[in-house]
Amino acid sequence: MxxxxxxxxxxxxxxxxxxxxxxxxxxxxxxxxxxxxxxxxxxxxxxxxxxxxxxxxxxxxxxxxxxxxxxxxxxxxxxxxxxxxxxxxxxxxxxxxxxxxxxxxxxxxxxxxxxxxxxxxxxxxxxxxxxxxxxxxxxxxxxxxxxxxxxxxxxxxxxxxxxxxxxxxxxxxxxxxxxxxxxxxxxxxxxxxxxxNPLLQNYWMTIHPPMLFLGFASTAFPFAFAIAGLWTGDHKGWLKPATSWSLFSAGVLGTGILMGAIWAYEALSFGGYWAWDPVENASLVPWLFLVAGVHTHLIARHTGYAIKSTYLFYILTFVFILYSTYLTRSGVLGETSVHAFTEMGLGLQLVFFVAFFLLLGISLYIYRYKSIPAPEKEENIKSKEFWMFIGSLVLMFGGLLIISSTSLPVYNKIATYFNEDHIGRVIEDPIEHFNKFQLWIAVFVAILSSVAIYLRYGNKQRKWNKVSKHIIIAAVVSALMTYLLTFWISYKGAWQYTALTFFGLFAMVSNVDYLFTQTKNNVRLASSAVSHFGFGAMMLGIITSGLNQSFISNNPFVFGETMDDETRKRSIVLIKGEPLYSEGHFITWQSDTLIANTRHYDINFKKIDEDRNVLDEWNLHPNAVYANDFSKISAFNPDTRHKWHEDIFTCILNLSPPMMSQEQLKEMEDTLVYNTYYANVGDTIRGIENDIVVEALSYEPSHPEYNPEDNDFGVSLVTTFHNRESKKDTTVETALGLRGPLVYKYPEKIESFGVRVRPADTLMNMIFPIESDLVYTNHTITQGGSFSVDGTTIELVELNNKPSKSSYEPEDGDIAIEARLKITQDGISYPATPVYVIRGNMPMSIKHYVPQTGTHIRFSSIDPVNETFGFKVSQQSTELPPLAIEVAEKVTRSDLLLLEAKIFPGINIFWSGTIMMMMGLLMAWILRVYSKNNSKRKES
Amino acid sequence: MKSSYIIALVLILVSIGIFISASADVSTYATFETAILSQSRVKIAGTLDKKKPMEYDPTVDADRFVFHMSDSEGVSNKVVLLKPKPQDFERSEQIVLTGAMENGAFVADEILMKCPSKYKEEEIALRK
Structure with missing residues (x-):
């Protein structure tokens, strides 16, 4: 070849x-x-x-x-x-x-x-x-x-x-x-x-991956410094240049993860910001190790303790970044995650990637372990470094707990190598599982980050009563605030959540106190207070927006046939244009508009009091994104109303099947049963559920999808449906269009009556008789003259040698003449323009049909000598046979949508808390870079 | 460092404790047979039984979708899912349900589906 x-x-x-x-x-x-x-x-x-x-x-x-x-x-x-x-x-x-x-x-x-x-x-x-x-x-x-x-x-x-x-x-x-x-x-x-993927056609997809990968890439530097320290044996020298790298890395990686949470909340239909999904966990765990490392790093620089653990934390951070890459890219997570990459067959290579750097780090660590310096003396239990170290250990254990549970699919995979019949194990309820333990990790971290800040490095501690005074005041204030908050939010009667709130507040209060009474304008100390305050605020935000989230969309009419399950009460069915009452709100689907490949829904909310007074009103616009070829809907995007104290989140969960995809629409159309009825204009037909009146036959159809062109012949039926059950009337117009040899049908529907209506195929033949059935008579007149056929008068107004309006399509060499006729019946006149054509010596005539008078007319001959013109006329009765119409009834409604509407109280507390944590880290980084530059300038 | 060793030891013990208690959160994929025996909340993995009809009418109850699934043993059983019918349901290769047996039907409130290719189409699209 x-x-x-x-x-x-x-x-x-x-x-x-x-x-x-x-x-x-x-x-x-x-x-x-x-x-x-x-x-x-x-x-x-x-x-x-x-x-x-x-x-x-x-x-x-x-x-x-x-x-x-x-x-x-x-x-x-x-x-x-x-x-x-x-x-x-x-x-x-x-x-x-x-x-x-x-x-x-x-x-x-x-x-x-x-x-x-x-x-x-x-x-x-x-x-x-x-x-x-x-x-x-x-x-x-x-x-x-x-x-x-x-x-x-x-x-x-x-x-x-x-x-x-x-x-x-x-x-x-x-x-x-x-x-x-x-x-x-x-x-x-x-x-x-x-x-x-339309789901990813979103600006978050433009900014989130670069940030997250900047975070991933930056963890290589604390790791590389740690390896360099072990390698060269200069165990203390690397600590100083590496500090700003690890602060930068912790700040950026944290921001990357946080952006993922905001994306999930703002633009995806997950209905929350954190779901303990394996992919989320996989990037959180290295961040926890890194933050632990940042703390031991500070201890090491101030006191010389904890160099060994700093080495270990930085090695673990990077190895777990690689491990997260393995989890998300090898396909091992399978069905346990919503957003893993597709498999590429690189699983083995990724295992090698993780193993190589794990072995490099750990073997070097073991090899150098004995030579890593540590002070002889035991740490003072009252010192800052002691409690900071404990805090780092708590963070590490928190991370290890998360990653051990997340790795369940990995254990399952390993087990199948030894036993092919191994039955995979899964966590039944991941969210509950993780919350249960991480709650206590959070409480420990909150206590440590509020008490330890008042302590000092080394042995020169302040008097205990000076420290205890601050702690006691902070505790009392937090307890009071915990109580006051019950007027807004609830702890659901669980002491664990009350404790979480109390310690979150405790961290916030004591760090504010620390900021104003202890930092003495030292910005570096202030940055740690900002981060720790943010941590406390995040805990509080989880209680307000997570534990206290509630649904506006609470379907009160659905009775569970089996269990009284909370999940049943999360969504409501909206019918277009019909307000629905749910949880103190009237919710109405007002309209929807298609822009590019996205359909935007206009949903109106009216909050009402007991006397039906409208307290508040707003509109939200969740949308549905079609696949690039419009064959189906491929994603739903939420819309959220942001208020200072709470967010109202809405997302469409589903539409009726025919609206979801072309395939299902066709499937539904195919199963409809149409009955054919024959009726004259003015007659009433008794349908299954409706009385149908044929109001009129129109030769000027109007239908939203029909755009008439010059040579079309269109006809429409105006029908009124009277629904016997609801006693309501609705009038619709359904049309047929003849364009060239093709007949187009324009059906109509009345969703609330369950009705589909369309003209029958035979209607066109009834109104537009087949040529071979017609009998023509010949007539000859001069210009301006007229003649009559069966009471219809035909007058030749003028001739035009440039035909324009008829169905004549000119060709080169044609000789064409159009006759402008006036056709009058019962005192009403209609224009007609038949055409006479000579194409290549062959005479042809192009017919004109006037449906209103039933006149078919052809321009058949020209006698140039006598200046007379011949016409062929077939005059039909204008009395039509009964019109054929097809109606399907009891059709399932398709103008339905399933809506979720959720309130997140105090979600801004959560966001500000997490943002402050990252800001504190990045502040600390900037201050270090700045002071390094300053000290260099002084030296030179 | 002795006091910190003690605390680290305590943390390790606590973690082991948590681990043992956490094993209660973990279960294997059940089959319809074991679900009937246990009568408790389980996860079942299986495939859609396309021979049996599906019922879903959002006008009556949008959060109720009835279908049949074959479990890993090949046993087909009725499933009542207390959620809207998921997108692309017919295309799913594998279904994982969480729920319990009630009166002969498996009543599930959570579903995870594995679709043949989540993000990629295998065909080459031609210009229109």
Missing amino acids: NEIQYLGEHLWVGTVGHLSIILGFVASLFSAFTYFKSTQTRGTEFSDGWRSLGRIGWMIHSICVFTLFSVILYAMSQYYYEYQYVQAHVSDDLPMRYILSAFWEGQEGSFMLWMIWHAILGMFIWRKDYKWESPVLAIVVLINAVIFSMLLGLYVEIGDTAYKIGANPTLLLRNVLELPLFMNADYTSLITGNGL
Whole structure:
């Protein structure tokens, strides 16, 4: 077979991209090796030379990362569908603003995003930490080498099985799939892409992944510093330069996770901000380890204790970031998570990724363990460092508990290797399971972060009564506030929740007190107070918005046939235009509008008191997003009313099946049973549930979907339905349109009567008789003359040699003349314009039909000598036979939607609390960077 | 560091305690047969029995969807799901239900579905 010369392909993208992957992989290995040598030869004359080589390798690797990122992004922005990655993630109709989202929708794209952050962050080491450059960057560039290997796309055969190393994002579609389509040299002009999942067509998808991956990438730096410390044996030296990295990392990773929570709450239909989903847990756990590490890091810098645990925490942080990558990308989570990536067959490689860095970290840690310095003396139990250390341990155990439960699918998978019949175990109610334990972790952390702040490092403690005074006052104030809050929220009679609220408030009160009485304008201390206050506020926010959330949509008319279950009372069915009362509100679906591929629903809420006075009124616009080809609805997005003290969240859960997809609509249409009725205008038909009156037959149809064109012949039936049960009347117009040889039907429906109505197929023939049934008579007149047929007068008004309004379509060489006639019956006149055409010596006539008078008329001959004109007329009776109409009754309503409306009291307390936690961390980071710069300036 | 060792030891003991108590939250996937025997809340995994009819009428009760599912043993049983009919239900490859047996029907209030390809379509779309 001959090679096909394909058209419209842009092969340079693949060449440049693939080259960048291979060169980047090699360069990062080279850089890692030379930086390794530079570290090993530290203190000798060779070190600088190795370092220079390391830098060259680093530079090449960075250029490759940026080039790869750019060419693939470019190919996506140009819709180069010959590339499999482009074809899988963009489509013709995808707006440019979602190109970045589409880029990191896939695993390959998110790997590239991760690498690019490593490359950017690494530059700052280069500039700032000369001494630590070689060991730290050796580790970071080694990580990038491993990520590059995820993009290699090599197949290695061991024995009979082929193992895949990486998935190459620069492959051509025709090399991935074998399709007959590729026999066509111009296939690129035929295909479009799959596009971005409509659920992800959202600005959060543009900003959340970069933030989260910046967080992921930044954890490599505390890890790399820790490894560098162990490696060089300088166990204290790395602590200072690493401080700002770990603060930055904790702040950014936390913000990334928080943004995910806001996204889930604001734009997704999950109906909450945290669901203990495995993917959420997997990123929370490393953050908990990192925060634990930040605390022991501070202890280590102030007192020299806890260096060992700091090492361990930073190693665990990074290893668990890798583990979370494994969980979300290997497909191991299966059905336990709502939002894991699709499987790519890289599971084994990801296991290697985790195992490699785990072994590297832990073996180095064990090897150096004895040499890590620690003060001989035992910590003072009354000191700050002692309680901070305990707090870090609590955080670590909290994280370990979460990850052990989350890893259940992993244990199941391992168990099946040993026993194929192993039955997988699952957590029955994850939310309850996690809340039950994490509640106590939160209480411990709150106590420690309020009491420990009053203590000092080392042995010079303040007198106990000075400290206890503050603690007692804070406790009394918090207890009072806990009581006062019961006027707003409830603790559901559970002492655990009362305790959680009390300790949350305690953390808030004592940190405010600390901020004003203890920090003495020291901003660095203030940043910790901000974070700890935020933690307390978050706890309070969980009680107000989580425990106290309530449903407006509470369906009071549904009786459970079996259990009195709370879940049954969360949604209401709205019928378009009909207000529904639920939990003190009237809720009305007023209208809906389709804009692009999103249908926006206008839902009106009226809050009323007992006397039906309207207290408050607002509209919310949840929406439904159609799949890119409009075949079905693929997602529902919520809408939320934000008030200062509470949020009102609404989301559509479901529509009636025919509204959900074309397929179901067709299925429903097919099952309808139409009865055909015959009636004259004015007659009443007795239907199953309705009395139907045919009001009129109109030759000028009006129907929302019918747009008449010049040569159409349209007819419509105006019918009034009287529903015998509701005693209501509704009038609808259903139409038929004849365009060329095609008949179009325009059915109508009355949802509240369960009625579908349409004209019968035979109606067109009744009104527009078939030509062969007609008998014509011949008539000859002069211009201005007239004649009569059966009481109908036909007058020739004028002739026109440029016919315009009739169904005549001119061709070259035609001679065409249009007769303008006036047809009068019972004193009413109608115009008619038949056409006489000579096309290639053949005379033709184009008929005009006037339905109102029943006149069919043809312009049949011209006598140029006598100036007379011949017409053929067939005059039909205007009395029509009974009209045929088809009606289906008892049809299930399709204008229904299922709505969830939820109140989140005090959700702003939760958001401000979490934001303050991150702000405190980032404040601390900025202050350190700032003071470092200042001290450098002083030195010089 | 001795006092912190003691506290760490306490924490480890507490964690072990939590772990043992947490094992009550964990269960295996049941079958209809074991669900009848236990009469308690269980999870059942299975596939949709397409031979039996489905009932869903949102006008009567939007939170009630009746269908039949075959469990891992191949036993088909009636299921009453106290939730709206999920999107793409017919396409599901696997269904996981949480609930209990009541009068011969499995009454579930939670459902998880595994669909053939969540985010990707396997076909190549042609330009229209």
